[in-house]
Amino acid sequence: MFFHIVLERNMQLHPRHFGRDLRDKIVSKLMKDVEGTCSGRHGFIVAITGIESVGKGLIRDGTGFVTFPVKYQCVVFRPFKGEVVEAVVTMVNKMGFFAEAGPVQIFVSNHLIPDDMEFQSGDMPNYTTSDGSVKIQKDSEVRLKIIGTRVDATEIFCIGTIKDDFLGVISDPGATS
Template sequence: MFFLLDMERIVTLPPQHFGSGLRDVLHKQLVREVEGTCSGKHGYIVSVTKITDSGKGRVQVGTGKATFHMKYQCVAFRPFKGEVLDCVVTQITKLGFFADAGPFAIFVSSSLIPDDYEFTSGDQGPCFTSGDQDVAIVRNCEVRVKVVGIRVDATEIFGIGTIKEDYLGVLGGPDMS
């Protein structure tokens, strides 16, 4: 799920950036440091949307660098148990498949795939094929997955998913548009 968060961070700038473009440099530095990062509490920071306060800089004694207490708004992606996500399959093994929903990696075990799907390793590479050979889970296909478990680390969030419920499973193949 996506959230709009109010956050704070201390940004340090060296003296060569002091001048008329200081606020632009501060904004770019904040974006560089924050966007794309992950914290267990807030999830993945997708984008800085607005800087609400850049504060007054304080010059550090001895280094000449200035620190700014920045307050900003950002969009964060934080997956939850029970959430349904559209993902892209990245890897398939006999034990299941891995899929990505943006930066969030999900593993779907073969026990959480419908019973009529079988693992095969044919000309197209490894895949799970339905009993009637009508639907196949192959690399780069889109699947709809329900998150059944989440492991949160300091810099990463990993999930376990299922496609064994109604309205879950393959949405489209890699060659479909």
């Protein structure tokens, strides 16, 4: 699920950036540092949408670096148990398949794949129904439900299921071609 929240971070700025465009420097450095990271508490920081305030800088003794407390608005993505997401399959093997929903990796184990889908090994390993109408292979798009998450300090990993109503390959002809 996506959230738009305000976070705070202390930015350290090298003295060489001090000048007219000090503010811009802070913002660009913040974006570089923060976007794409993951915190266990808030999830993945997808994008910074604005700066709330930049506090007073504090000069560090000895180094000359200045620390600015920056409040910024950002969009975060955090997967939850029970959430239904759409994801792209990245790898298929005998144990199940891996998929990615944006930054989040999701594993669907083979016992959470519908019973009528069989694993087919080969050059392009895939899960196929007996009549061959539905096929899950690399780069397929699937809709799945998250049934478990493991949230570390810097990483979020999920397991999902497609063994439920309305889950499975998204049969959008344009997407699968």
